[in-house]
Amino acid sequence: MATSRFIKDTGLTARMTLTMFLLGGLYVGLVVAVLVFVRSAGGAVVVAVVAVAIAFWQWWTSDTVAMRAMRAREVTPEQAPELHGMVDRLCALADMPKPRVGIADLSVPNAFATGRSPDRAVVCVTTGILQTLDAEELEAVLAHELSHVAHRDVLVMTVASSAGIAAGLLMRFAQIGGMRRGNGRTLPAVLVALLVSLVVYAVSFLLLRLLSRYRELSADRAGAYLTLKPGALASALQKISGQGAATPTADLRSSGAASALCIVPALDGGLSGLMATHPPLQQRLEQLARIQAELSRPAG
Numbered sequence: 001m002a003t004s005r006f007i008k009d010t011g012l013t014a015r016m017t018l019t020m021f022l023l024g025g026l027y028v029g030l031v032v033a034v035l036v037f038v039r040s041a042g043g044a045v046v047v048a049v050v051a052v053a054i055a056f057w058q059w060w061t062s063d064t065v066a067m068r069a070m071r072a073r074e075v076t077p078e079q080a081p082e083l084h085g086m087v088d089r090l091c092a093l094a095d096m097p098k099p100r101v102g103i104a105d106l107s108v109p110n111a112f113a114t115g116r117s118p119d120r121a122v123v124c125v126t127t128g129i130l131q132t133l134d135a136e137e138l139e140a141v142l143a144h145e146l147s148h149v150a151h152r153d154v155l156v157m158t159v160a161s162s163a164g165i166a167a168g169l170l171m172r173f174a175q176i177g178g179m180r181r182g183n184g185r186t187l188p189a190v191l192v193a194l195l196v197s198l199v200v201y202a203v204s205f206l207l208l209r210l211l212s213r214y215r216e217l218s219a220d221r222a223g224a225y226l227t228l229k230p231g232a233l234a235s236a237l238q239k240i241s242g243q244g245a246a247t248p249t250a251d252l253r254s255s256g257a258a259s260a261l262c263i264v265p266a267l268d269g270g271l272s273g274l275m276a277t278h279p280p281l282q283q284r285l286e287q288l289a290r291i292q293a294e295l296s297r298p299a300g
Contacts, residue, residue, distance in 0.1 A: 006094055019214065023211075058158055062116055070124060074101065083138075094150060096118060097119055099122055105127055109239070110263060111141050112262045132240065143222075147219040157212065160211055164205065209277055216284070217283070234292075237288075
C-alpha cells in the first residue's frame with residue numbers, strides 16, 4: 001500500500017488480502033499437481049517463469065496498452081488547464097505524486113487510471129465525461145481514480161492475474177507431457193489435464209472478478225473521504241451509468257478492452273453478480289450514502 005492521505009479501509013483490505021491468498025494458494029496447488037503429473041520439476045519451473053514474465057510485461061506496459069485501447073492522448077496543463085488544476089489539488093490533498101493526465105476521444109462517459117507505479121501512472125478521462133459531469137462530480141471521479149494509483153491497484157491486479165496465466169501454461173505443459181508418454185493412458189491423462197485446467201481457470205476467473213469489485217468499492221470509499229463529497233461521486237456514477245447505456249455500440253466496443261480499468265465498465269456484455277468486474281451501482285450508492293450520513297453527523 002502506498003503512503004498517502006487516502007483513508008484506509010480495514011474491512012475491504014482484509015477481504016482483498018484473503019482473495020489474493022486464495023489465488024496464491026490456487027497457484028501453489030496447481031504447481032504441485034502439475035509436478036506430480038508431469039514428473040518434471042525443471043519443465044514446470046520454466047513454464048512458471050514464462051507465466052511470471054508475461055504478467056510482468058503486462059504490468060510494465062499497462063499505461064501504454066490502456067492508453068492505446070482507449071484511443072487516449074496525454075495532455076499538458078496548457079491544453080487542459082481545468083483538468084490539470086483538479087488533479088493538482090487532489091494530489092496535494094492526498095500527498096501523492098502527480099500522474100500524467102490524458103483525454104480519450106470517446107463519447108462514452110468514463111475515466112480510468114493505470115501505470116506500473118505512482119510515478120509512472122496516468123489518469124485519463126473521456127471527452128464524454130467532460131461533457132456530462134459538473135466540476136464537483138468530475139473531481140470526485142478523479143479522486144476515485146487517484147486512489148487506484150495510490151493503492152497500486154494495477155500491480156495488485158497484475159499479480160493476481162498471474163495465477164490464471166500460469167494455470168493455463170502449466171496445464172498446457174501437462175497435456176504435452178502426457179501426449180509425449182505415448183502409452184495407453186495418454187487420452188485419459190489429457191482429459192484429466194483439460195478438466196483440471198478448466199476448473200482452475202474458472203476459480204481464478206471468479207476470484208479475480210471478486211478482487212476487482214473489492215478494489216472498486218475501496219476506491220469509491222477512499223475518494224469520497226478525500227473530497228468529503230460522497231454525494232458528488234454518487235451523482236457522477238448515476239450520470240455515467242445512465243449515459244453509458246445510451247452510448248453508440250461502436251464506442252463501447254472500442255473501449256471494451258480497457259473496461260475493467262474504468263470507473264464504470266464500458267462494456268459488460270450483460271454480465272452481473274459473480275461475473276462482473278464492478279460492483280452493482282446500487283451497492284456503490286448505498287456505501288456512499290452511508291459515508292454521507294457519517295460525515296453529516298455532528299462531531300462529539
